[in-house]
Amino acid sequence: MRVVSGNASRNSEPAPVKNAGARRRYRLWLAFIVIFIGWAGYTFISQASQIGASSRELSEKQDSKAKSNQALDQLKTEIERLKDPEYIGQIAMKKYGLYRPGEVPIRVPDSEGEK
Numbered sequence: 001m002r003v004v005s006g007n008a009s010r011n012s013e014p015a016p017v018k019n020a021g022a023r024r025r026y027r028l029w030l031a032f033i034v035i036f037i038g039w040a041g042y043t044f045i046s047q048a049s050q051i052g053a054s055s056r057e058l059s060e061k062q063d064s065k066a067k068s069n070q071a072l073d074q075l076k077t078e079i080e081r082l083k084d085p086e087y088i089g090q091i092a093m094k095k096y097g098l099y100r101p102g103e104v105p106i107r108v109p110d111s112e113g114e115k
Helices: 006-012 017-082 085-096
Strands: none
Touching: 017 085
16 A cells, blocks of 8 residues: 555545535636626726717817807907997998098098009
8 A cells, every 4th residue: 555645645545525615616717807897997097989979079168158248249349349439430440431411531542553
């Protein structure tokens, strides 16, 4: 008969049932963690792209709003200026060639038009 040390006999024996169940639970837990991390990564990337698209849309709308507000301010300024009779007279002279009675218009010929 052959004498075998205690460590050698343990390595050659099959693993106890308790270790097999623990390994199965560990593998199941690991699979769950991998699936969860995959799902979380997919969700994160999906939401990041949606946030990026929303941010671009928001910046475009803010630019549009700023331009609209600037145009509105210009129109309000123009309305205030149109309440002044002197300004209306200047517009009438420049655009329509109208002058007050007794005024003599002075016309300066264009330097390019003379050639």
